[in-house]
Amino acid sequence: MKCIKSLLFIAVFVLSLLFSFSSLGQDGPCDDDVPVFTVDLSSNPDSLWSLDNVQRVGQCCSYPNSVRCAKFILTLHPDADGIVFSVIEGAVPQNLTWQLMDLGNTTCDPNPKPANELVCLDGVGPYAIVFCKPGANKNTFMIQSVQETEVSSDIAVSEGCIDTLMATGFQESSITWNSVYPGVSGEYNSALSCSSNCDTTIVTGDDTFPPYIDYEIVGLPAAGCVTDTTRDTARVYFITTIDVLINPQDPAICFGGTGTILTANGSGGAAPYSYLWSTGATTQSITALTTGDFWVKVMDTTNCGSAYDTVNVVKFDSPINVSAGDDQTVCVSNPVVSLSGSVLEAGGGIWSGGNGAYSPSNEDLSTDYTPTAAEISNGTVTLTLTSTENRGCPADEDELVVDIVPIATVSAGLDDDICAGDDYTTNGTIGGSASTISWSSSGTGSFDNENALHAVYTPSAQDISDGLVTLTASTDDPLGPCGSVTDNMELSIIPLDDPSFTYASAVYCPTGSDPTPTITGTPGGSFSAPAGIVFIDASTGEIDLSASSTGGPYAITYTTNGTCPQSQIFNLTIANEDDATFSYSHPNYCQGGVDPLATITGTTGGVFSGPAGVTFLDAGTGQIDLSASNAGGPYTITYTTAGSCPNSSTFDISLIEEDDPSFSYVSNIFCQGDADPLPSISGTSGGMFSASAGIVLGNIFTGLVDLSASTVGGPYTVTYTTAGTCANSSTFNVTVSAEEDPSFSYSSNTYCQGDADPIPTVLGTTGGTYTAPAGVVINAATGVIDLSASTLGGPYDITYATPGTCTNSSVYQISITEEEDASFNYSSATYCQGATDPIPTITGVSGGIFIADPEIVFVDASTGEIDLSASTSGGPYTITYTSPGVCSNSETFSLSIIAEDNPAFSYSSNSFCQEDTDPVATISGTSGGSFSTVAGLVLSNTSTGQIDLSASTVGGPYVVTYTTSGTCPNSSIYTVSVLEEDDPSISYSQASYC
Numbered sequence: 001m002k003c004i005k006s007l008l009f010i011a012v013f014v015l016s017l018l019f020s021f022s023s024l025g026q027d028g029p030c031d032d033d034v035p036v037f038t039v040d041l042s043s044n045p046d047s048l049w050s051l052d053n054v055q056r057v058g059q060c061c062s063y064p065n066s067v068r069c070a071k072f073i074l075t076l077h078p079d080a081d082g083i084v085f086s087v088i089e090g091a092v093p094q095n096l097t098w099q100l101m102d103l104g105n106t107t108c109d110p111n112p113k114p115a116n117e118l119v120c121l122d123g124v125g126p127y128a129i130v131f132c133k134p135g136a137n138k139n140t141f142m143i144q145s146v147q148e149t150e151v152s153s154d155i156a157v158s159e160g161c162i163d164t165l166m167a168t169g170f171q172e173s174s175i176t177w178n179s180v181y182p183g184v185s186g187e188y189n190s191a192l193s194c195s196s197n198c199d200t201t202i203v204t205g206d207d208t209f210p211p212y213i214d215y216e217i218v219g220l221p222a223a224g225c226v227t228d229t230t231r232d233t234a235r236v237y238f239i240t241t242i243d244v245l246i247n248p249q250d251p252a253i254c255f256g257g258t259g260t261i262l263t264a265n266g267s268g269g270a271a272p273y274s275y276l277w278s279t280g281a282t283t284q285s286i287t288a289l290t291t292g293d294f295w296v297k298v299m300d301t302t303n304c305g306s307a308y309d310t311v312n313v314v315k316f317d318s319p320i321n322v323s324a325g326d327d328q329t330v331c332v333s334n335p336v337v338s339l340s341g342s343v344l345e346a347g348g349g350i351w352s353g354g355n356g357a358y359s360p361s362n363e364d365l366s367t368d369y370t371p372t373a374a375e376i377s378n379g380t381v382t383l384t385l386t387s388t389e390n391r392g393c394p395a396d397e398d399e400l401v402v403d404i405v406p407i408a409t410v411s412a413g414l415d416d417d418i419c420a421g422d423d424y425t426t427n428g429t430i431g432g433s434a435s436t437i438s439w440s441s442s443g444t445g446s447f448d449n450e451n452a453l454h455a456v457y458t459p460s461a462q463d464i465s466d467g468l469v470t471l472t473a474s475t476d477d478p479l480g481p482c483g484s485v486t487d488n489m490e491l492s493i494i495p496l497d498d499p500s501f502t503y504a505s506a507v508y509c510p511t512g513s514d515p516t517p518t519i520t521g522t523p524g525g526s527f528s529a530p531a532g533i534v535f536i537d538a539s540t541g542e543i544d545l546s547a548s549s550t551g552g553p554y555a556i557t558y559t560t561n562g563t564c565p566q567s568q569i570f571n572l573t574i575a576n577e578d579d580a581t582f583s584y585s586h587p588n589y590c591q592g593g594v595d596p597l598a599t600i601t602g603t604t605g606g607v608f609s610g611p612a613g614v615t616f617l618d619a620g621t622g623q624i625d626l627s628a629s630n631a632g633g634p635y636t637i638t639y640t641t642a643g644s645c646p647n648s649s650t651f652d653i654s655l656i657e658e659d660d661p662s663f664s665y666v667s668n669i670f671c672q673g674d675a676d677p678l679p680s681i682s683g684t685s686g687g688m689f690s691a692s693a694g695i696v697l698g699n700i701f702t703g704l705v706d707l708s709a710s711t712v713g714g715p716y717t718v719t720y721t722t723a724g725t726c727a728n729s730s731t732f733n734v735t736v737s738a739e740e741d742p743s744f745s746y747s748s749n750t751y752c753q754g755d756a757d758p759i760p761t762v763l764g765t766t767g768g769t770y771t772a773p774a775g776v777v778i779n780a781a782t783g784v785i786d787l788s789a790s791t792l793g794g795p796y797d798i799t800y801a802t803p804g805t806c807t808n809s810s811v812y813q814i815s816i817t818e819e820e821d822a823s824f825n826y827s828s829a830t831y832c833q834g835a836t837d838p839i840p841t842i843t844g845v846s847g848g849i850f851i852a853d854p855e856i857v858f859v860d861a862s863t864g865e866i867d868l869s870a871s872t873s874g875g876p877y878t879i880t881y882t883s884p885g886v887c888s889n890s891e892t893f894s895l896s897i898i899a900e901d902n903p904a905f906s907y908s909s910n911s912f913c914q915e916d917t918d919p920v921a922t923i924s925g926t927s928g929g930s931f932s933t934v935a936g937l938v939l940s941n942t943s944t945g946q947i948d949l950s951a952s953t954v955g956g957p958y959v960v961t962y963t964t965s966g967t968c969p970n971s972s973i974y975t976v977s978v979l980e981e982d983d984p985s986i987s988y989s990q991a992s993y994c
Contacts, residue, residue, distance in 0.1 A: 029105045030130065031058030036071045037141075042124060045079035045147035046168055052089070053138045060130045061099065061108035069132040071101070072143065075125045080145045081169065081225045082120040085113070085129065090139035101128040118146055120225035149221045149230040156237040156270040157205035161304030162973075165192075165234050167199045170219035177201050180233070181214040188213045190904035190925060191236070193974050198910050204972060205304075207869040208833070208900070209238040242269030244298040244307040250347070251288065252391030253315040259289040260313060260392055262296075269300030269307075288313045320345045320393055324385040324400035331482035332406050335376055337369040339383070339400070346396070347389025353399070354381045357886075361847075363388070371404060379404050407482045408434035412473035417492035419564035420464045424491055426471060428453045433482055434475040443469035457491070464493050497522040497560030499568035501541065506553070506570075510545045510577035511647030517541040517558070517570065525560035533572070536652070543572070546602075546639075546649025547583075550576040578603045578647035582622060582639045588654045588725025589624075591631050598622025598639065598651070606641040606648075614655075624653070631655045659684040659722035661730040663703065668715065669735045671806030672707050679703040679720070679732070687722040687729075695734065705734065712738040740765040740802035742810040744783070749812075752887030753792060754819040757784050760812070765802040768809075772798050776816075785814070792818050820845045820883040822891040824864065829876070829893075832968035833868050834900045840864040840893070845883040853877040856895075866895075873899035901926035901964030903972035905945065910957070911977040914949050921945030921962065921974070929964040929971075937976065947976065954980045 030036075035057055041047045056068035063069065074083070085098050097112035108130055113119045121127065131141070149169035157163045167175055177195045179188035188209060189195045193202035217232050244266050251260045263285040266273040276297045277286050288294055295310040321344040328337055343349045343365065351362040356371045358364070365385075375381040381404070386397040413427035428437050430453070439450040443463035448456040463469045469491050476484035498521030508515055514536055517527070527541035532549035533556065536542040541558060548554075552573030559567040579602025589596060595617060598608060608622035613630035614637065617623040622639065629635075633654030640648040660683030670677055676698055679689070689703040694711040695718060698704040703720065710716075714735030721729040741764025751758055760770070760783040770783040775791035776798070778784070783800065794815030801809040821844030831838055837859055840850075850864040855872035856879065859865040864881065875896030882890045902925030912919055918940060921931065931945035937958035940948040945962065952958075956977030963971040 028060065028062035028108075030060035030069060030071055030101070034058035034060055034069050034071050036073060039072050039074045039143050041080065041143070041145040042075045042077050045077035045081075045145055045150070047077070048142065048144045050088075050140065050142040052140045054141055055138050056131075056133065056136070060101065060132060063132050066134050067132045068134070068136060069130055070139075070141070072129040072131070072141075074127045074129055074143065076121065076123075076127075076145055077147070078124055079147055079150055080121070080124070081221075082118050082146050084116065084118050084142075084144045084146060085131070086116045086142040086144070087131070087139050088142055091133075091135055091137040092139070093133075096131075096133070098129055098131045101130045103128055118225070146222070146225075149219070149232065151217050151232040151234045154235040154237065155203065156239050156302060157203050158239045158269055158300075158302055158304055159205045159207045159241045161205045161302055162202050163236075163302065165201050165203060165215065165217075165236070167217045167219065167232070169222055170199060170217070170230070171222050172199045172219075173197050174229075175199055175217060175219040178216050178218070179213050180216045182210055190902055190972075194906055194910055197908065200910070202973075202975060203236050205238055207238075207240070212237045237270070239270055239302075240268035242273075242298065242300050242302075242305060242307045243267045244273075244296060244309045246294070246296060246309045246311045248392040249311060250389060250391045251311055251313045252393055253288070253291065253313065254391075254393035255316040255319040255345070257393075259287045262286050262288050262294055262311065262313075264296040264298055264309070266298045266300070266307070270302050271300060274299045291315050314391065316345045316391075316393060318345060320387050320390060320396045322346075322349060322385050322387045322396040322398045324383065324398040327401040327403070329403045329405060329481050332376055332404055333482065335371050335404050337371070337383075337402050339365075339367050339369055339385075341365045341385040341398070341400075343385075343387050343396075346387035346393075347391070348387070349385050350388050351383055351385055353384040356381070359886075369402075371402070376404050379406075405482060406432040408432045408475050408485050410434060410437060410473050410475040410485050410487050412471055412487040412489040415490045415492075417494055417563075418459075419494050420459075420496050424457045424459070424471075426453070426455045426457060426473070426489075428455070428473045430475050434485075436475055438474045440472045440474065441469055442472070445469065459491075459493050464495070467493050467495070469493065494563045496564045497525070497562040497566045499525065499558050499560050499566040501558045501568060501570065503541075503543075503556070503570055503572055507573045507575060508543070508545050509575045509647075510548070510550060510649075511580065512545055514542050514545050514650075515572075517556070519558065521558075521568070522560045522562060522566075524562070525558055525565070528557045528559065529554050532574075536650075544649065545574055546577075546580045546647055548574050550574045578641035580606060580639050580641045580647040580649035582608075582649060582651060584622075584624075584637070584651055584653055586725060587634070587652055588656050589626055590726040591626055591629070591655055591657060593626055595623055595626050596653075598637070600639065602649070603641040603647075606639050606646075608637060608639050610637045611635050614653075626655060629655050631657050654725065656724050656726045658726045659687075659724040659728040661687065661720050661722050661728040663720045663730065664732055665705075665718075665734060668733055669737055669805060670705070670707055671737050671739055672710070672712055673739045673806065673808075674707055676704050676707055679718070681720065683730070684722040684724055684728070686724070687720050687727075689718060689720050691718045691734075692716045695736070707736060710736045712736050737806045739806045740804050740808045742768065742800050742802050742808040744800045744810065745812055746785075746798075746814060748814075749795070750815045750817060750886075751785075751787055752817050752819055753787050753790070754887065754889060755787055757787055758814075759784050760798075760800070762800070765804060765808075767804075768800050768802040768807075770798060770800050772796055776814075787816060790816050792816050817887050819887050820885050820889045822848065822881050822883045822889040824881045824891060825893055826864075826879070826895060830896045830898060831866075831868055832898050832900060833871070833873050834968065834970065835868055837865050837868055840879075840881070842881065844889075844891070845885060848881055848883040848888070850879060850881050852879045855897075868897060871897050873897045898968045900968045900970040901929070901966040903929065903962050903964050903970045905962045905972065906974055907945075907947075907960075907976060910975060911979055912947070912949055913979045913981055914952070914954060915981050916949055918946050918949055919976075921960070923962070925972075926964040926966055926970075928966070929962055929969070931960060931962050933960045934958055937978070949978060952978045954978050 039049045056070045060069040096115035100109040147169045152166040155163045247263045278295045299306045323342045359368045381402050383400045387395045409431040411429045418424050439455050444460040445463045474486045500521035501517045501519045503517045527538050533554045534544040534547035536544045553571035556570045581602035582598045582600040584596045608619045614635045615625040615628040617625045634652035637651045662683035663679045663681040665679050689700050695716040696706040696709040698706040715733035718732045743763035744760050746758045746760050772778045776796045777786040777789040795813035797811045823844040824840045824842045826840045850861050857867045857870040859867045876894040879893045904925035905921045905923045907919045930942045936953040938948040938951040940946045957975035960974045
């Protein structure tokens with residue numbers, strides 16, 4: 001009983017003391033012997049400080065001597081929300097408190113703070129904390145900084161790698177993770193290993209994700225200072241796989257150099273990069289002083305994987321040297337230049353400097369260059385060959401000048417004719433690149449200067465005998481590339497007329513029969529004689545003896561009227577006779593005219609007589625009764641003298657009705673290029689033609705119209721006037737039309753067989769007809785060429801003939817070239833998005849380019865390699881390959897890309913106690929796959945992912961892998977830890993206490 005009372009007294013005393021301790025005044029500094037501890041929690045908002053076996057000494061805040069104190073100077077991190085001050089060992093009664101004290105060590109806060117509970121503090125401090133308690137026992141103190149809610153900094157994750165997002169200051173069971181941008185909410189939660197009830201989640205990189213995703217963390221704060229739901233955001237950057245490329249890729253130690261700089265250029269991943277060279281260097285660039293292989297390894301800040309690249313360093317024993325070849329001269333008719341350059345040391349070369357086309361390409365040292373129309377017009381182009389693949393050494397270049405010369409032209413002039421015995425002066429012309437002319441003959445004549453434009457040609461006797469000789473003008477291109485050209489003209493050599501004739505006698509009496517000569521040479525000429533000789537008909541040479549004067553000899557001349565006229569003389573004498581000379585005033589009389597009287601200039605007294613049809617009013621005077629006479633003639637009127645030497649003479653008269661001037665041409669309209677037309681005289685012939693200005697008559701006696709010399713236009717008036725005594729005239733209207741213009745062209749001289757069918761452009765007269773040789777299928781009305789139905793080859797002559805009155809034609813040449821083969825294929829029509837990037841096989845012409853629907857991304861458009869991971873799943877997509885040549889062609893291939901299965905799954909937590917209910921995985925992606933794990937974790941069902949916790953080993957985290965079973969399988973992981981059950985066993989030092 002005494003023991004119980006003692007214990008009761010002690011308990012009451014302690015409670016009283018504690019009550020009085022909490023009620024004491026709060027003023028007063030701490031004694032100098034009070035231990036002071038500095039607690040620096042400023043480096044981490046969620047940190048812990050503890051100290052064992054602390055002996056409290058001295059008093060603070062005016063506490064009595066029985067109360068001993070310890071003082072702590074505390075500094076917090078800016079993100080700290082408050083602290084928990086705990087006394088965990090030593091005498092630890094319930095309801096312990098502590099106080100804040102001003103830093104001046106004068107006053108304690110009258111409101112004590114509870115120990116072992118969260119106390120909110122505003123700011124980083126420093127704070128002075130005073131803990132006082134009766135007794136002299138030692139204690140272990142712990143001060144825990146409680147962080148306000150916070151999410152880890154932004155992270156970067158590359159393809160196939162993982163990183164962690166962490167949330168602190170939240171109640172873990174209240175946390176949810178959710179993607180908020182881009183896309184709809186939760187669209188990219190599959191990247192997370194856990195999206196709820198976890199303060200840590202693992203992010204797995206995938207190349208199908210956008211460049212970055214913002215994740216929102218929502219939860220309740222763990223601290224009591226803030227009670228509302230808190231939100232924060234963390235950004236995850238999904239970066240490409242790290243890669244590296246050494247520059248240059250084909251390095252060399254240049255001639256005369258001691259080394260070459262190699263620089264590693266990292267890409268993808270998360271910079272900054274770290275480098276490790278095969279030489280041991282860790283800088284981005286090194287100097288290679290020797291030949292051989294050099295490699296570099298590059299790593300980034302994610303520490304997930306690394307990239308390598310290797311180059312081989314060579315050394316040039318001589319400088320890079322380029323030769324473009326000698327300058328060239330080509331003809332404009334074939335301006336293609338065959339280039340053959342050479343490059344020493346460097347790996348290749350490229351041609352530049354011209355705007356024309358290179359075949360096969362400008363990267364071939366030996367290639368053909370076709371100048372542009374402008375370069376051909378300029379007459380020159382300069383091409384440059386520059387070395388490539390120089391391995392970082394100075395490039396070299398060389399120029400080649402191409403001169404394009406025009407073709408030579410020559411004209412021998414128009415065909416012509418000369419008379420035998422005459423010389424001929426040529427009318428040659430040259431042009432283009434020609435500078436000289438040379439004449440030659442098909443005959444045996446000679447030139448005075450065969451190299452003169454206007455050389456004089458003298459025909460030989462054989463030429464004259466042959467009657468025709470061809471004169472040829474030749475020239476060549478003195479600069480070399482263009483061939484020689486010739487042109488011919490025909491020279492007709494017309495024989496001289498034969499003027500041979502004779503009379504039956506060289507002497508005639510005036511009363512004798514009028515003599516007519518015999519023409520043994522060329523007929524159709526005319527006779528002439530000196531005064532004293534009168535011809536009855538100068539065309540026949542018949543002499544009117546009675547009208548001629550006695551005397552002589554007279555030189556009778558016969559002159560031919562051919563192209564090459566000649567003359568001959570016959571001497572004739574007329575003896576003296578009666579002069580029976582008489583005449584009428586005109587040889588032709590119209591029947592209605594005044595009756596004519598003869599004029600006797602010789603011996604008078606004779607008698608006139610005439611043939612039937614002529615009636616004389618007076619035979620002595622020779623007056624003719626025209627009205628009583630018959631039209632016709634010529635009538636020979638004879639006058640016979642009555643003297644002793646009678647003689648007679650005659651005079652021809654014609655009694656003419658009014659002349660008939662009727663005539664016509666075959667048409668009123670002629671083309672300027674037609675044959676010169678002759679009129680048809682249906683009336684009185686022998687008249688003369690005339691015409692209005694613009695019409696040129698080639699012969700006024702025949703009415704021949706020189707159309708080529710006449711002016712286009714009309715109608716022009718052609719007049720025919722008869723030449724008779726009773727002259728008359730009539731007219732005919734003639735129009736001269738211009739030759740139609742047959743000019744036309746196509747857009748090109750060369751077409752591919754697969755091109756759009758070309759349509760010509762008619763530059764002249766439209767509406768004509770097109771024709772083409774065998775092999776070309778053409779629409780005769782439109783000129784459209786069916787290229788696909790036509791035969792490869794050419795050049796083909798396409799002829800266009802105009803449709804009008806003055807039709808004409810011209811020719812345009814085209815060639816048809818075969819289409820290239822653009823065949824290609826991929827090994828499959830379907831690919832998974834995560835498969836190896838496919839490269840097609842080109843079975844046709846290589847060197848072209850690939851294009852595709854916008855969802856398809858090429859690694860290299862020249863090879864057709866498809867970047868499956870960067871392309872959009874779906875399809876089928878159309879892949880098109882176009883060959884590179886002049887007659888390029890295209891082929892297509894249909895290809896589909898199947899998206900990788902979504903392997904997203906999770907468990908309800910990342911950690912389980914060993915005695916919990918066995919958890920089953922939640923598959924949020926593609927179902928139907930199978931689960932696997934590592935040693936230590938046992939799956940009771942690989943289809944559902946159920947974990948046998950009791951059979952699993954405590955530990956972790958263990959990686960659980962889920963693999964889909966679709967066409968394009970995929971897998972993801974989730975980490976799980978198995979926790980040991982807490983041991984609730986307790987004991988006291990003894991079972992009974994007083």
